[in-house]
Amino acid sequence: GERIKKPVPLQEQTVKDAKGRYQRFHGAFTGGFSAGYFNTVGTKEGWTPSAFVSSRQKRADRTILGPEDFMDEEDLSEFGIAPKDITTTDDFASKAKDRIKEKARQIAGVVAAIPGTTAFDDLIGPSKITVGVELLRKMGWKEGQGIGPRVKRKPRRQKPDPAVKVYGCALPPGLSEGSEDEEDEYQPENVTFAPKDVMPVDLTPKENVHGLGYKGLDPSQALFGVSGREHLNLFTGGSEDTSNLLGDLRHSKGRKLGITGQAFGVGALEEEDDDIYATETLSKYDTVLKDEEPGDGLYGWTAPKQYKSKKRSEREVKYIGKILDGFSLASKSSTPSKIYPPPDLPRNYRPVHYFRPVIAAGSENYHLRKALEESTGKLESDTTQQSRHALNASQRRERLGEAGLKGPTPSVLEYLSEKDRERLKEVKQASEQQMKAKMLPQQLRNSRFQPASPDDASHKWQMLLGGQLANAGSSDFKPFARNPEKQKRYESFVKSLKQGEKDTLEHYLDPSMTEWERGREQEEFFRAAMFYKSSNSTLSSRFTRAKYEDDVDKVEVPRDQENDIDDKETAVKMKMFGKLTRDKFEWHPEKLLCKRFNVPDPYPDSSIVGLPKVKRDKYSVFNFLTLPEPTTSVSQATNEKIQQNNSLNKPKKPSRWDVSDKEKEKKDSISEFISLARSKADVQQQPPVPATEECGTGPSETLPTEVANEDKDQEEESRPSMDLFKAIFVSSSDEKSSSSEEESDEEQQPTTSVIDSETTKQVDIPDSSSSNVQENVTATTDPGISLLPTSKQELDATEEFGPKLPPAFSSGKFCSFPGPSRKEKHRKNREKHKTKREHKHKKEKKKKHKKQKNKGKHKNKKSEKDSSSDTADSSDSLSDIDTTGLSPKELLRR
């Protein structure tokens, strides 16, 4: 019989309290309160009754529980049954706020509809100091002062000095004068005063006999309504007349259209709470798009007539817009400030800034620049002429005709042998030119369709690629796999390129092709080779594991850095083995390690393990010295022009995908450059420098690289000197077992070698610009080196490096060398692995410990045993593979 109601959706059938909990309980269950912790009166911690205390002794401080003790927090909230509000007390409220408020009140009192009433002040008043006030205060303004520069007191009744420049808002002359009158006579000469504050005075006379603020019905409004006249723009037409004519009518603009007013009170049908003064009516809104304001700037407020008209007559033509209360139009128009158009951005401007290491200016740089100028021709020298910033000190000195500095040259190079320096310079020049050439798109465009110079181009390419191609070798990179013939040609081309046969390059190209085609193909090959090179390196650089965490500014880097590699190299050159060729690192062994080897802990109270680290800025240049950043060396170019190009062309981090595009842009410039640089390269034919790259990559091509990442990581973070390792390990019982481990090590070897080759690359292609010494290192990228085939001599030479062993270098090298050194290195390598393992184990142990906390005691003991045996194993005789294989298993088991 009941009317069927619309079914309530299920989700709406539940009642929830303020915290979203279901309110299924009523009445006594909730105690009339909203239920506390999930419909209980308890808390998350449970109900903790106050402990019983004998009331005999402690009658006085017997805790009497009030109802509040049993209430929920909701009941104490704003809308609860016992609201407890936290409000700002006056102590914490801004003092200055009151003054401002007061002033606002004063002004409001004058201007408000009902003068003197400040009913809404508390509601509207600023709760905090506004930014403007804050700024003014910072500029030295104090409450009560006016705004403007400090002024000297003017003699009484004198017109304001026209010479005084008034910044900011010029005071209305009348007002400022009036306030001046009250000042006393005392006027010290050199004392300035802050300008007086100005309080706008509303001078509207009360003309009617109504009560204050009363505004009866305006018949004109009712009659005219939203007549077109209301929207008359005063400034376009005969403003004076219309404004006078309309008189009060203008005030009605923006007012309500409907008949509302206090006289009517609240209608029977009106809601009493309605703000009848703010009733929205359609007439408030413009129905037509027009000039916004009636122009009197009063927004309907009353203002003295004469004041209004005066203003209007003055500004009329000049100023269209609203003038705020208390402001008047300046009598003198300020000279319009000249507007300078923004400079035209160069077309290839990229609004991204990155830091280019500034080349250290030195005499050798000058040479370099000279060479550059030669190579790039007029353009180069032009720009150097243009910009004095591009000059270095020596250049400036030269130009100024000053005598050279007597003191020692600051460069490290000075201490090097003549030969070395020579070599370095050339290397640097060459590399610099390489980069420069990449940066010349204009020339690029010119030479793009000039197959006539394939010869040139090839050499350029060759120059450019030579070094890197050494890495590429006969890899599995087959860019023209679809066209076997072409691929074949390409391969032989690359080979020849690698061996430095400049002229024979053309032979590998298809003779049946046209010259143009041939040129194209050659370029294509170059590009492919280039691409392979760059993608090879970029990919490897892409997919390294993050060395540092992203979200920290500071990173930990080993405190002790290796000695400069080039120093070592030079030392080796001079057969000065010993101190120079060794590095000393402070290394903190793990406590357990010391125990196992029965040696006293050298740093008993150090908490760190491994190399001591120091916090450094993450993005310090120094941290990236060892990162492969082939493009940064470009920044050596101090030339402005080049830098511009640079910013456009140079991919900051070339990815595999965008390389080809970039390459297109680059190629011609590169070929251009190569032609210029070729001669140098030819001449240079440098003596062999340890070609670490070559040997490093040799085996890497065929060997698996699965573990690369992880190991590499480890490699980078721990580079303890071998000496220390020796000291620790060699004497141990390990010696014996090392032979048995050999096999397993060999299996692992490949992976490390790959890694190492990569790391060596990283070392070899550093950010060369940061220091002179660093540039030494770039020598390895020099094309000259790559021209050398791996020879027996070299092997010997590198073998001699053996003991030196800066870890990044050595491991890369030895892997390819058979012979006596191999075993030793193997061992070292293994030892390295061991330390890694040590680390790993530590981690594992930590994990274990964590787990153990969670687990019971039995398991605790067991796993303790486990871990200890693990570490024992690893440090004793377990092979690499075994342990590494073990760890995941263990992890799984847990």
Next chain:
Amino acid sequence: FFKGIILEYVQGGETKTRSIDLLNLRPDTDAIALVEEIRKGEALITASCKEHVIHLVQRLQEKLGEKEDHKFHLFKVLRAHILPLTNVAFNKSGSRFITGSYDRTCKVWDTASGEELRTLEGHGNVVYAIAFNNPYGDKIATGSFDKTCKLWSTETGKCYHTFRGHNAEIVCLSFNLQSTLVATGSMDTTAKLWDIEKGEEIVTLSGHSAEIIALSFNTTGDRIITGSFDHTVAVWDVGTGRMLHTLIGHRGEISSAQFNWDCSLIVTGSMDKTCMLWNAMTGTHIATLTGHSDEILDVCFDYAGQRIATASADGSARVYNAETKKCIAKLEGHGGEISMVCFNPKGNRILTASSDKTARLWDAATGHCLQILEGHTDEIFSCAFNYKGDIIITGSKDNTCRIWH
């Protein structure tokens, strides 16, 4: 308030009793004819005692026919609890009553004087469910949000046992009529039966998937029903703890469930705004009593099992005839949800406690509001008649208990 006669007789040297229920006895029933009818089925009533029986029946009729124009007046305001009261309960004679409170205590009061006799302290949380072991009244059971139930001596205030085992708040409890068991229902979705003497758990009634909010023994004490937030009511066998029936049909949480006196019917009230009647034996659905526009918070049979009263959050109460399942009366007038409803033992009055701070007395037959018991300053959570029906107690959120004579 049993409408019936208890015959005491001696058989083989033992004193035995036999009770004859006269649930349909009315003032206008022919007493002599009734007794003749009884005699047909009852060999005990011999001709010699027939007159006596007739006299008894007539006295019963007299009592029923008494015109009750008793007006209740506030007798006392008891301000002993410092926090809202949860429940109130009389003992059978009405000489004592107990109040449970959010202040974690239960207090025993003398009805006549309004004095506090005992404070049963020991619970660590709100004392929510309280009960006398009527009809004996010598023990008190208190169920608390501290997950325990305690058994106390009425006279000494000594705690006999603390029943521990629930994992959540105890929200309902009941003695069986034989006063051998206490049943507790908890938010942990289980109900437990406890042995009063040994203080041990006898059985756990688990099977509900949500909180148990109501439970009730039948008169013989071999069945117990539990109402749960899982929208079902379960009928359990007390001896084995097996679930006999599950009464499925409600579409909302159960708020209340009760047997009628002869245990043939079960009435359940639910948040789905309906009240349902079930066959207690078979567990089949008999009827759905609709009409309320909001959740039903409480239901009860009168002592004769003829009427059903429902209290709803919509501020009204209804009286239904248990036979016809028709709504007899609507008790309208409360300004807030009604949290509790009860008949007087005689069955002609209904008392409702509401969150509008009043309790109201209604005529069960007509639905007229006879009296408004005003005075509480906050919601009233519970109310109770004494056995005689001349005293009312009300427990409120305003921390007071009021006695009305």
